[in-house]
Amino acid sequence: MSGPVLAAVLAAVTVLACLAVLAAPSRALPSVAGAGAGVVGAVGVVYGVAAISGGLAPVSVGWLVPLAGLRLAADATSGLFMVVTGAVGVVVGIYTAGYAAHGHMGRTPLSVLPLFLACMLGVPLADSVTTFLFLWELMALSSLLLVLAEARRREVRDAGVWCAAMTHLGFVAVLVGLVVFAAAAGAEGFPELSASAASLSPATRSAVFLLTVAGFGSKAGLVPLHAWLPRAHPEAPGPVSALMSAAMVNLGIYGILRVDVTLLGPGPRWWGLALLAAGAVTAVYGVLQAAVATDLKRLLAYSTSENMGLICVALGTAMLLTASGIPAVAAVAMTAALVHLVGHAAFKSLGFLAAGAVAAATGLRDLDAFGGLAPRMPTTTAAFGIAALGASGLPLGCGFVGEWLLLQSLVHALPAGGTMVALVMPLTVGVVALTTGLGTAAMVKAFGVGFLARPRSAEAERASEVGRAMAVGMGLAALACGVLAVAPAVLAPALSRVLPELPAGAGTPQPRLGALLRLPGVGGSMSPALLALGVAAGVLLAFGATQWRARRRPAPRTAELWACGGGALTARMQYTATSFAEPLQRVFDGVLRPDVELAVTHYSQAPYLVAKVTYRSRLRDTVETSLYTPVIRAVAAAARIARRAHMGSIHAYLAYGAAGLIVALLVAR
Amino acid sequence: MSAAGAAGMVLQVAATAAGAPLVVGGMRQVRARLEGRAGAGWAQPWRDLRKQLGKQRIDPAGTTVVFAAAPFLLAGTSLLIAAIVPAVTTASPLDPVGDLFAVVGLLLVGTVALTLAGIDTGTAFGGMGASREVTIAALVEPTVLVAGFALSVPVHSSNLGEIVAATVGDPGRVASPAAMLAFAALAVVVVAETGRLPVDNPATHLELTMVHEAMILEYTGPRLALIEWAAAVRLTVLLALLANLFVPWGVADAGSGTVGLLVGLLAVAGKVLVFAVVLAGVEVFLAKLRLFRVPELLAGSFLLGLLAVTTSYFLAAPG
Numbered sequence: 001m002s003g004p005v006l007a008a009v010l011a012a013v014t015v016l017a018c019l020a021v022l023a024a025p026s027r028a029l030p031s032v033a034g035a036g037a038g039v040v041g042a043v044g045v046v047y048g049v050a051a052i053s054g055g056l057a058p059v060s061v062g063w064l065v066p067l068a069g070l071r072l073a074a075d076a077t078s079g080l081f082m083v084v085t086g087a088v089g090v091v092v093g094i095y096t097a098g099y100a101a102h103g104h105m106g107r108t109p110l111s112v113l114p115l116f117l118a119c120m121l122g123v124p125l126a127d128s129v130t131t132f133l134f135l136w137e138l139m140a141l142s143s144l145l146l147v148l149a150e151a152r153r154r155e156v157r158d159a160g161v162w163c164a165a166m167t168h169l170g171f172v173a174v175l176v177g178l179v180v181f182a183a184a185a186g187a188e189g190f191p192e193l194s195a196s197a198a199s200l201s202p203a204t205r206s207a208v209f210l211l212t213v214a215g216f217g218s219k220a221g222l223v224p225l226h227a228w229l230p231r232a233h234p235e236a237p238g239p240v241s242a243l244m245s246a247a248m249v250n251l252g253i254y255g256i257l258r259v260d261v262t263l264l265g266p267g268p269r270w271w272g273l274a275l276l277a278a279g280a281v282t283a284v285y286g287v288l289q290a291a292v293a294t295d296l297k298r299l300l301a302y303s304t305s306e307n308m309g310l311i312c313v314a315l316g317t318a319m320l321l322t323a324s325g326i327p328a329v330a331a332v333a334m335t336a337a338l339v340h341l342v343g344h345a346a347f348k349s350l351g352f353l354a355a356g357a358v359a360a361a362t363g364l365r366d367l368d369a370f371g372g373l374a375p376r377m378p379t380t381t382a383a384f385g386i387a388a389l390g391a392s393g394l395p396l397g398c399g400f401v402g403e404w405l406l407l408q409s410l411v412h413a414l415p416a417g418g419t420m421v422a423l424v425m426p427l428t429v430g431v432v433a434l435t436t437g438l439g440t441a442a443m444v445k446a447f448g449v450g451f452l453a454r455p456r457s458a459e460a461e462r463a464s465e466v467g468r469a470m471a472v473g474m475g476l477a478a479l480a481c482g483v484l485a486v487a488p489a490v491l492a493p494a495l496s497r498v499l500p501e502l503p504a505g506a507g508t509p510q511p512r513l514g515a516l517l518r519l520p521g522v523g524g525s526m527s528p529a530l531l532a533l534g535v536a537a538g539v540l541l542a543f544g545a546t547q548w549r550a551r552r553r554p555a556p557r558t559a560e561l562w563a564c565g566g567g568a569l570t571a572r573m574q575y576t577a578t579s580f581a582e583p584l585q586r587v588f589d590g591v592l593r594p595d596v597e598l599a600v601t602h603y604s605q606a607p608y609l610v611a612k613v614t615y616r617s618r619l620r621d622t623v624e625t626s627l628y629t630p631v632i633r634a635v636a637a638a639a640r641i642a643r644r645a646h647m648g649s650i651h652a653y654l655a656y657g658a659a660g661l662i663v664a665l666l667v668a669r
Numbered sequence: 670m671s672a673a674g675a676a677g678m679v680l681q682v683a684a685t686a687a688g689a690p691l692v693v694g695g696m697r698q699v700r701a702r703l704e705g706r707a708g709a710g711w712a713q714p715w716r717d718l719r720k721q722l723g724k725q726r727i728d729p730a731g732t733t734v735v736f737a738a739a740p741f742l743l744a745g746t747s748l749l750i751a752a753i754v755p756a757v758t759t760a761s762p763l764d765p766v767g768d769l770f771a772v773v774g775l776l777l778v779g780t781v782a783l784t785l786a787g788i789d790t791g792t793a794f795g796g797m798g799a800s801r802e803v804t805i806a807a808l809v810e811p812t813v814l815v816a817g818f819a820l821s822v823p824v825h826s827s828n829l830g831e832i833v834a835a836t837v838g839d840p841g842r843v844a845s846p847a848a849m850l851a852f853a854a855l856a857v858v859v860v861a862e863t864g865r866l867p868v869d870n871p872a873t874h875l876e877l878t879m880v881h882e883a884m885i886l887e888y889t890g891p892r893l894a895l896i897e898w899a900a901a902v903r904l905t906v907l908l909a910l911l912a913n914l915f916v917p918w919g920v921a922d923a924g925s926g927t928v929g930l931l932v933g934l935l936a937v938a939g940k941v942l943v944f945a946v947v948l949a950g951v952e953v954f955l956a957k958l959r960l961f962r963v964p965e966l967l968a969g970s971f972l973l974g975l976l977a978v979t980t981s982y983f984l985a986a987p988g
Binding site: 291372375392393394395404407408410411412423425427429430431432433434436437438440445449452453454516524525526527534536537538539541542543546548550552553554555556558560563564571574575579580581582583584 | 686719722723724725726727728729730731733734735740741742744745746747748749752753763765766767768770771774775777778781784785788789790791792793794795796797799800801803804806807808809810811812813814815818819821822824825826827828831876886887890891892894895898899960961964971974975978979982983
């Protein structure tokens with residue numbers, strides 16, 4: 001199919017899906033909503049595959065957006081992001097059919113779901129500044145409506161305010177950046193911008209770079225612009241969190257990739273370093289917060305921030321290496337960014353869907369109240385286990401290949417980079433390694449404390465497995481995780497078309513993602529499939545070894561647990577998520593800065609004897625409290641001053657109007 | 670893939686599997702003698718394993734498949750690592766399959782399996798051990814990767830076989846400051862990863878101070894045997910890796926014949942023996958660190974690793 005036909009089909013399916021959800025009878029609502037989102041996602045996958053295959057003509061509809069018109073074009077880079085978004089959409093659609101049947105999502109949010117998905121599919125298609133900004137804002141607004149699905153709860157409304165404010169501050173940054181870019185270039189189409197980017201003054205380019213990176217970074221959750229992400233993603237309903245964390249944040253990366261790397265780039269070396277530093281700070285801060293979080297969905301949201309940080313590290317490395325003239329390794333870094341992006345979409349959508357399933361079954365999100373879900377919800381437990389394995393970046397999980405590629409590019413960047421690179425690269429390796437280690441700790445906590453052991457609350461005790469539609473949705477995502485974990489070669493055809501479009505990958509030999517991962521200019525190799533086979537063989541060998549003397553063993557029996565001889569254990573004696581993370585919290589005390597209250601009450605007669613000890617520890621986002629609180633306070637103070645001008649007198653308002661008119665006339669003259 | 674490489678791989682897996690308990694037994698014996706005890710003899714771990722394998726398996730109430738599968742996953746990853754690392758030969762056919770980063774990841778997979786099993790028991794000790802183990806594992810990670818970075822920079826490869834082979838060809842590299850710093854950093858890592866003093870006390874009987882032992886308190890019989898054996902394999906493999914990374918001589922390569930492989934086997938066995946005796950001897954003079962002092966030790970070794978990378982760069986850079 002050609003470009004215009006695909007674009008028309010996507011638009012038509014979206015409108016039909018939204019209308020169908022609005023018109024569907026109540027009983028059929030979940031299925032219709034699920035099918036609607038699923039079909040939009042499927043169209044997106046088809047569109048994306050067509051875009052990756054190439055040869056789609058640009059679409060231009062002059063009448064649709066006032067003054068500028070709608071301009072769409074799809075290259076392989078857009079295609080890759082569309083396939084990822086579409087695939088997440090299909091999975092989420094199937095899952096929603098089951099999730100909405102629990103009555104967790106009303107008609108309005110369900111009808112916005114296809115629109116949100118279509119906007120996310122549209123953003124990578126945009127080929128002019130106006131179209132891009134239009135779709136970007138539409139995506140932000142529809143996501144806001146979805147976050148507010150359960151607006152009756154106070155936390156949801158708070159999250160909505162944060163989401164709206166941060167999204168729009170980011171939008172303003174992107175808007176100003178792109179408008180400056182377009183004004184300096186004298187055109188607003190992406191092809192024209194690309195052609196004239198090199199002739200802009202360095203100051204303009206850098207200003208555009210900083211503004212757009214800040215704007216896109218706020219969407220991707222880069223520290224310190226991440227504050228909305230761990231609030232909004234957890235408060236949204238399960239399927240929406242999955243869409244936001246697995247698809248929408250990717251578009252922040254897409255923005256950086258499209259505008260800063262492709263259109264503006266290749267830039268000076270400090271661009272790469274700046275992106276790398278922002279990514280590194282985000283990765284460590286995000287994973288640290290995830291390691292100490294006790295709310296399951298908040299933990300996953302911080303992990304999203306962490307992974308976007310890693311992707312930015314890879315992008316920054318690619319930019320730095322391109323600027324330093326090591327294109328072969330830059331291509332490895334760029335591959336790492338793209339592979340990790342796809343892997344993250346797979347495991348994070350699965351993680352949020354499983355968390356949503358637990359929330360639907362128990363009404364809980366607090367890990368300290370979880371436990372014992374494995375025998376009660378085996379499918380969900382398995383799904384979350386696969387997601388957690390991917391998120392911890394260990395071999396056999398689907399996050400490993402991306403991190404391995406990133407480490408390879410960092411290690412092999414050293415010889416030709418100069419002193420700066422020699423200092424930055426080992427530190428970055430340390431950052432990536434610390435992120436992997438702490439990510440593992442966070443995921444062990446989420447899976448172990450959350451799903452294993454014994455129930456810590458009555459709700460967890462009563463949990464039962466979710467329905468078939470939700471299980472199928474999670475199963476599909478788990479399948480994607482499995483395939484990406486052992487056979488990253490499935491991405492090879494797409495990457496071989498995407499990389500030549502990017503400055504980092506043009507004109508160099510590309511990494512070969514076959515059964516054995518071989519990298520150009522790098523003497524390192526790894527094979528995820530053979531590693532998995534090797535582990536399987538090792539497990540079989542170990543099993544064989546334990547058969548020695550098996551015949552003379554008595555039959556196994558079940559026995560009580562060791563309680564130091566002190567009677568039966570209760571569920572209260574288990575480690576909770578808070579206690580599990582306590583050592584890490586103490587190690588990173590200086591960064592996390594928990595509010596600790598310790599009050600010791602003594603007996604009045606005997607001051608050396610302690611009557612009562614009260615201990616309370618609360619963790620808040622340090623960046624948020626130390627950076628945002630003063631800003632919010634300043635804005636509120638400014639608003640109080642401005643309020644004095646609004647005294648309610650009509651004469652004063654008329655005077656303001658007249659003064660405004662005079663100023664406008666003076667300026668316009 | 671050469672026949673010699675494949676034979677060497679089989680040989681090193683078999684030798685590690687059979688010899689690992691003896692290494693642990695030998696270390697205990699050295700400690701016992703230095704502390705003035707008679708000791709149980711160097712073959713005692715094998716006698717223990719035989720006894721455990723003949724015992725009844727006891728399933729703690731309320732545990733899931735995670736508890737049952739963890740020992741096998743731990744043993745499976747340990748065997749795979751034994752097949753990958755250049756212990757007897759640098760030409761293991763699995764060498765290109767997993768480089769240093771993959772080996773570190775596999776070690777972590779085994780650790781994670783055991784921590785999950787510890788949590789799965791639902792006891793306070795299981796959770797406590799898991800929490801401590803994961804904290805240490807998370808903080809070890811930067812050191813080991815940065816030290817690995819230092820080693821792979823001069824060779825332009827992170828595959829262990831190539832690193833060792835390159836060191837054989839260029840002996841001067843061992844004496845470079847970068848290699849020595851990396852050695853110090855990796856030695857701390859091996860101590861932390863295998864739960865030896867001063868990070869963890871493998872001989873402790875007090876639950877409150879345990880790390881590794883607290884996670885496996887509920888294991889009995891054949892599963893316990895498997896865990897003990899896998900832990901010994903990990904210790905042996907890491908010692909062999911450390912030995913061959915910095916004292917590679919004697920290791921067989923793709924062209925070695927039977928004699929070469931036997932020499933490789935004897936060489937690595939001798940090196941592991943020396944390293945194990947030294948480690949056990951040093952342990953006699955050490956007390957276990959407080960858990961919250963361990964990060965300081967690991968931060969120090971991370972700095973050593975970082976220095977190793979920067980020296981390897983500045984010494985390699987012309988002018």
